[in-house]
Amino acid sequence: MTTKNHYEILGVAPEATYAEIKKAYRELAKQHHPDKNPESRDGHHDRFAEIAEAYRVLSNLNRRRDYDALLFGAPPPHSGPKGPHRFYRPHYSGYPYFQYDFITPFIHSFFVGDLRARPTEKDRMQRLLLNPRVLMVAMFGALYFFKFFTSMAGEITDKNIEEKLFQTQSYYLSVNTDEGTEKKKRVKRDLFKEVQVGDRIEKDFFSFTYRLNDREISYWELPRFLLQVGMIHLVLSGGLWWLERGRR
DSSP states (O other), X not given: OOOOOHHHHHTOOTTOOHHHHHHHHHHHHXXXXXXXXXXXXXXXXXXXXXXXXXXXXXXXXXXXXXXXXXXXXXXXXXXXXXXXXXXXXXXXXXOSSOSSOOHHHHHHHHHTOOTTOOOOHHHHHHHHHTOHHHHHHHHHHHHHHTTTTOOEEEEEEEEEEEEOGGGOEEEEEXXXXXXXXXXXXXXXXXXXXXXXXXXXXXXXXXXXXXXXXXXXXXXXXXXXXXXXXXXXXXXXHHHHHHHHHHOO
């Protein structure tokens, strides 16, 4: 009976990625499959069984984590990875949701920080609720809601209301721009009620003010902006908190 561990059986390093493990398994499986070695079927059958078992363990997120804990010893809590765990492995970020765990760790590391840290519940809440990056994204979202990053200049040729998901309504203006192209712009309900077909409308980038014919209209309200920031911040913080709670 072999004394090699699963990494040695597959010929990969302990920090190997899932793709490297799968590639090694396929190459060894082709080489040692009993059907490809009829002259020594029994010996290759045992070897193939070892390879299959090693791949079964290392290709699964939870089984590999448990196996590494037995093989190398689990790292102490809050101290970061030790030994073979010192290498960054996307599927070792602690999330049980994905075998290919790429997007979730990126989101987590952008907003919260070190994937390998295991903060206390108090530290976790502080990192989420008092997080400047979450606040920054919430502010950008609120500015987008107030059409801060859009521009238009031309004559309104049509206006219509479209039904969206959950029976919500979206308000659109068709604008014949000064460049001679027809563009469809989504606007706030207050502005939609104010304009008429044939009116000239203008708006600059990074501005809250519309110029409608010969007058200026602004729907900027600080309380509504702060409310929008708070709502987006709450959704982002809640999502990150859920991800943090789901980590192992």
